[in-house]
Amino acid sequence: MDPSRLVSAFAAVLLLLLAAPVAGPADARAAAPDEDGGGGGGTGEPSPPNVVLIISDDHGWADYGFMGHPTVRTPNLDRLASESLTFRRGYVPSSLCCPSLASIITGLFPHQHKITSNDPPQPAGMPNRAFYSSDLFARGREAMNRHLEAVPTLPRLLADRGYVSLQTGKWWQGDFSRGGFSEGMTRGQRHGDEGLAIGRSTMEPIEEFISDARSQGRPFFVWYAPMMPHSPHTPPDRLLDHYRDLAPLPVARYWAMIEWFDETCGQLLDLLDREGLAEDTIVLYVADNGWTQDPDGPGFVRSKRSPYDTGLRTPILVRWPGRVAPREADELAMSIDLAPTILSAVGLEPTAEMPGVDLLDADAVAGRSAIFGACYEHTAIDLDDPAANLRERWGIDGDWKLILPTPLSDLEAPELYDLAADPGETRNLAGEHPDRVEEMRTMIDRWWDPSA
Template structure:
């Protein structure tokens, strides 16, 4: 039975004639929210994503709940906050005196990752629910939680090594596994879901020489490499979207785009600056694009959105009842979007302190209410964030340069109360 929700943007066809929509989820990796042509970056060229944005319901004030790859992707695939699914960090607790490279080769590391994998298996995932309703589901690219099957995918590339092992060939080396999967799905007459999460523009920043030449002299050498990586990633997105066109699948395929977390390239090196792993917008904010030709009207949306919205959005669009109590809303639900003024999020340690108790690994919580943003720390100040509450007016100060907390104690108090009502790790 078709869902009877009055979603506003959707124009459902009749049950007798409508085929289930295909779904393609594109996830870029370590990519700043400003670094696109359609976001008016002065140098970066992203013609294919610019075209997708023009065809989409485009949320320019989109966010992820946490600014680190593994927990961000776990939240995307479950629709839950890290403190709910318990995958809070990239890696298990690091034993005292052991270096990360050594730890990743140890049995303790494998045992820790297995516990993290089981946390994800304990909750419903988007591909699992789609597969239970007749979808063929393909994993490519970044995937941290063991073999692809453990996330509910029916097909995939990753066998279980940290980051994604063979899955990381996608985009950088080949797109063929996706094309083969789409062809097989079409031949079998089944709807498909593609998880395209290449490790791009993520390091190593080794773009093709012809792309790097376009950016040389426009920034430092490290910035030029990062910008060229973005255009390389954009080219792969164009190849994927063009394949849908060539196979006449575009009209019945929902395409969603976002980044897993942000990144500001250090002009002098290969690390990020005040972005990834931090509670600032440079690590948390991302455009969220939703294209469904004939069903979703393209527009630039000013409403707040978060990656947790993607699971209920896609399940509703595919006529699948979402799990109860998901914190996100459907991005196709006009009333829910108009009524939302607040987003919440949380940042944790890179290596978990405790794999089963998220509160022990918390570093910062943050809340956005309208254009106000409050960051509440749970650790002393360091390179990843502040040691005292910080308050920003994102409308006037999108780069979060001017902390207003000292002059607005009542605003800090009110937003802290909202954070505590959402999740208080001290309880």
């Protein structure tokens, strides 16, 4: 498979433009699989499931039909949610795409894998265009790539179980092989170069990869991370027409991009159905960070790099027909849980360093009352010292959320929110509940204290 011949022209232009209900939650797994595991060809030995990981990009947590949006059309993701264990209160640990994606692929917090920012240090006054084409930028990105190579990744770990793996779409850490993928589209440029054609112009690389994996009798892992609904917001007119009269044009374009992304998810799910693979494939979904569209222009508000839910929150879905009972879950979940969930499902042990939980282990999920994360500078100050790039740390304990700023933050003092009463985080209650602030500060320090 050589996707570069199909999509290099597209990539160049793009780069320039920049889970039926169950009785209760005691066990997320449904009845045990048949002896042959549904994909073992009747050998009597269960075969590991295929894994498809879908990651949307710059996607607001409420902007789905199944999350209650009154306008945006997401029929395929709605279907996936109805067939999944659906965590409505999912979070990414950091609201920038590069560290967020690195956390998904490693199951580690950014301060563990040390990829905290989107870009390496940039000299003051140096224009972006000059910086991105400089040796300084290349050396910085190489240092970030080496950080990823220093820790286990899902593709490398799954290879021990016989998996072949495919990278498509968004990928920051050099050539796809640097992440342990056996095949891929990205060769090493910022964002993902030729990989960015996936979804927007083709799904053929995934179709070909799955066909090849089946012919080899190998289980597969697909990383489907299209740069959608991320800008440039260039949806087909046939989708934009659904929204033109319902919102200002920038908002309409963003909503149409979500519907376009949803269509591609439908194509992927239909492929699994058509090939008879749905029963033998775990499909997981998450967004890499949030997005809030500004009605008055093309920008965003309280979104990327933000410690608020608009930047951090995402639904997280896990579908495994016949193995995982579909239901909506109220418990907290995180993107760092995806790696241990996948590894446990295929019969591998998560590494000791992975702080997440298996989302299919209901006791483990219920036993975790609090989650934590941190937000960092877009452009790193020090590639080897996560604390040097730290803007805010945050924690959620039940419905309470505390944000602790550093001198790099735009915030001047801690902010405390009751997410149940104030999901938009508009009323800072830190002054009214100082004891709660100190209690949660201690929890966050116990999770990660950058001064220790």
